[in-house]
Amino acid sequence: MAARRSGRLGKWLVSGPPLLYLLVFFAVPTLIMALASFRTPGEFGGLAPLVDEVGALDLNVDSYARLIAEPVYAQVFLKSVWYALVTTLACLALAYPLAALIARSTKKYRNLLLLLVILPFWSNFLIRIYAWMIILGPQAALARSVNGILATFGMEPVSLLFSSFAVLVCLVYVHLPFMVLPLYANLEKHDQALLDAAQDLGASAWQRFWRITFPLSLPGVYAGAALVFIPALGMFAIPDILGGPDDSLIGNVIKQQFLEARDWPFGSVLSIVLTVAALLLAGLAAWVGRGNLGTPSSARDARA
């Protein structure tokens, strides 16, 4: 009895402090934000009083109605989804050869090659954005040669910086490691015998990739897609620094609602919709990936 009581005490002593901290500084703030989405913005920012002079409770769905009534916000959401989707596909295309090479290399080089993919992720996020400001800048070699070529065809010079191109390149750049890691983890487990068998049966390199390797790697692809898509969807710093006026994404609108318009309820609505969308997509990726875990049976399906 005493042992069990001390076990329970120990459990609370160990799990209590982190639980309490995260309740206070994560769960409660998130709930407050959820509640704030049903309130009216205050005259000078913040929220209007919860109970006004006549004693009426300030709870309404005005901010949600606004999200539906003003199509500009739905457009920003669609644009964010589009940018995140293009980013995810570009990351997949770039990550596949990297992951395949690492998975195929000998143990001696494998850890080094993997480390080289992860290291840039640990350099400061703003530095990685700044690097693209330099590369795409109007005086840099890239912009000068592009505009030189355009000039020979008699076309107007273009700006690489402050464009959707700059935003997309940088989105791909900062998220690439998130796609390589799950893909590598998957590809590393593939059975070489399957590919050898296919080759013996006369399958070309392309057939072997498309009908064996790729279907088997789908769980890794879904995991990587979720890891890239979710942060890309909520990104505000990259469009803020590298984008033009038309490149505002949902993260930028949220930032603007909180820091400039000071409309907390509407900012909260946008944040909640963003989070729900992100979590739904992550759940979807997990659910789709579940049916295809790279088991021998799916390998058989792939060959069928």
Place this chain on the structure above:
Amino acid sequence: MRKRSLGLWLAAAAGYAFLYLPLVIVVVYSFNDSRLNAEWVGFTLDWYYKLLHNEEMLAAAGNSLLIALVASLVSTALGTMAGVAMHRYRLRLLPVLVLTPIAIPEILLGVALLIFFVLLNITLGLVSVALAHIAFCVGFVAIVVRSRLAGMDDSLTEAARDCGATPAAAFRYVTLPLIMPGVIAGALMAFTLSIDDFVITFFTAGAGTVTLPLQIYSMIKIAVTPEVNAVSTLLMLLTLALIIIASRLAPSLLGTQEEKP
């Protein structure tokens, strides 16, 4: 076989070039004797010299170090507890609270904490930023510590208990020394995450407080200057050193599992 590998090698080499070229350019231009980050003119250390005399930048670096120190100490204590608790007990709420802040878009935690601090009349500044950083670092430390525990033999702690050690003594003299590399790796990771954080700091710092990433942000919003290259290079060196030490202590941190003999 060889022929097929060549194409793969080329594609992967292009991938690595894409990952590293931008960072190399930042470092190289930090030594360039030209205000424009456009072409190589000559070698200089002027930008580093200017940096050391830039009061704003030094103040920002001081803030960042202070916040990172406090945030990594507190989040290591809390995260180690969470990691141990998640390994030892069947819990429902704690794993959700530990992992969700990592899974959701960063901006959500930033704006939620902004509302929270303002409603509670907590002045936005060093304290609010440190509190926010702890909230997202706890999860990372907990994950590292739990993975260390998962690779460890629980019977050692049980043996200590059988020999009459109190739970506290068993933890202090058996479990803690064994998980120490994971704890230190978690602490270094938390320090790095805190000193690098931009998004959550952006929302919780208020107008008066500037950290290194916020200072870099306001500088590059105005103009590209090699001083930013210099501070970036120094920050990259610091992060690189911390992460390499951390990965030595906990190989799983970099996804490079140590081969079991």
